[in-house]
Amino acid sequence: MSADESAELIAPGTGGSTGSEAHGSGAHRSGTQKVETVLFPERRSFWNPLILSSLMRKESQRFVSEWHEMLLGPLVTTGLFLMIFEVAAGNRVQLADSIPLLTFVSAGLISITIVHGAYMFPAASLIMKRMDGSISDDLMSPVLAGEFVAGHCIPNIASALVTGLVVGLVCWATTPLGPFSPVFLLIHVVVGATMVSAISLIVGLWADKWDKFAAVEGFFLWPLTFLSGAFYSLAQLPEMFATVLPYTPFFMLVDGIRFGTTGYSEAAPLLGPWGGTAILAALSAFLLVWGRALVRRGYKLKA
Numbered sequence: 286m287s288a289d290e291s292a293e294l295i296a297p298g299t300g301g302s303t304g305s306e307a308h309g310s311g312a313h314r315s316g317t318q319k320v321e322t323v324l325f326p327e328r329r330s331f332w333n334p335l336i337l338s339s340l341m342r343k344e345s346q347r348f349v350s351e352w353h354e355m356l357l358g359p360l361v362t363t364g365l366f367l368m369i370f371e372v373a374a375g376n377r378v379q380l381a382d383s384i385p386l387l388t389f390v391s392a393g394l395i396s397i398t399i400v401h402g403a404y405m406f407p408a409a410s411l412i413m414k415r416m417d418g419s420i421s422d423d424l425m426s427p428v429l430a431g432e433f434v435a436g437h438c439i440p441n442i443a444s445a446l447v448t449g450l451v452v453g454l455v456c457w458a459t460t461p462l463g464p465f466s467p468v469f470l471l472i473h474v475v476v477g478a479t480m481v482s483a484i485s486l487i488v489g490l491w492a493d494k495w496d497k498f499a500a501v502e503g504f505f506l507w508p509l510t511f512l513s514g515a516f517y518s519l520a521q522l523p524e525m526f527a528t529v530l531p532y533t534p535f536f537m538l539v540d541g542i543r544f545g546t547t548g549y550s551e552a553a554p555l556l557g558p559w560g561g562t563a564i565l566a567a568l569s570a571f572l573l574v575w576g577r578a579l580v581r582r583g584y585k586l587k588a
Contacts, residue, residue: 332435336428340436347406348444355405355444356451359398363452366394367459384549391456392543393515398452399474400510400538401502402445403481404488407437408498411489420586430581434573437489438482445478453546462546469558470545476565477538481506483572490579490586509535514543519551534568537561 348355370390414420423433456462484506492498513536519527530536531553544550544558552561580586 332429332432333427336426337432337436340428340432341440344406344410344437345440345443347410348440348447355402355448359401359448359452360455363394363398363455366390367456384547385461387460388462388547389518389543389549390516391460391462392546393539394456395449395453395546396477396515396539396542397510399445399449399478399542400481400506400535402448403441403478404485404502404506406441406444407482407485408489408492408501410437411486412492412495412498415493415586424583424586430577433580434486434577437486438479438573441482441485442475442478445482446474449474449478465548466545469562470542473538473541473545473558473562473565476562476569477541480534480538480565480569480572483569483576486576487572487579490576490584493585509533510539513539514551515539531556534565537565541565 367387367390370387411420414423428436453462484501488498488501492501513530513533519530522530531540531551537552537556538561540550540552541558541561544552550558552558556564
């Protein structure tokens with residue numbers, strides 16, 4: 286067992302009598318003994334479906350109990366954005382390939398909803414568990430580090446898909462929207478939601494207060510999503526930015542959703558929509574492995 290996999294605690298115990306004590310006064314003296322506690326010990330080499338499903342069911346209850354907040358919030362936000370763009374321009378403004386403005390913007394609204402939905406629960410769950418002390422239930426359970434990561438991320442990915450679907454139906458009812466490529470759209474959304482959920486898990490391990498949790502979303506996720514072509518075309522940017530932006534992860538996320546719903550893509554010529562999805566998948570795998578390593582070490586889990 287490696288050093289980073291265990292922590293030594295000094296616990297009171299009843300040590301045996303030493304030789305000198307046996308031949309001396311014979312009095313019993315209590316000593317101390319070292320007790321090893323391991324965070325997420327690898328007791329088995331395979332995942333237990335029962336343990337994983339129990340953890341997923343526990344985490345999914347957060348979404349079920351707060352479904353009105355997770356659904357009504359994005360719906361109101363999407364409705365307000367659509368109303369603003371309709372009043373300001375409507376379908377009178379045509380973008381590249383004669384795509385109406387509302388259709389172009391709708392893909393950005395779906396992307397924003399998925400990013401917000403995928404970020405919410407893993408980080409919030411971990412912060413809340415550490416604050417109320419219920420994280421000890423996870424630390425003492427036989428769950429593996431990989432099961433811990435999957436149990437927190439999979440329900441969150443599902444909730445992001447549900448909110449994205451609801452917002453997509455609203456956009457579809459009000460604008461001429463696809464889906465243009467349903468299979469690609471489903472794969473791309475799952476990969477993108479997985480990436481953001483992995484980010485949320487790492488943030489939840491790192492953040493020890495709600496201010497840090499909100500700061501990452503307010504100063505990192507929201508700006509990156511808005512600045513990654515959610516509401517504008519690359520043709521409106523200076524050449525330097527238009528050349529660099531297609532190689533950024535959040536642009537790939539937004540552009541892939543736009544391609545799946547409208548058939549229009551501004552992806553880098555060397556990558557294309559599927560290439561962007563592949564890069565997001567690789568980045569998601571890296572973030573998940575990183576998150577698992579942090580959980581395996583018990584990083585800030587007992588803070």
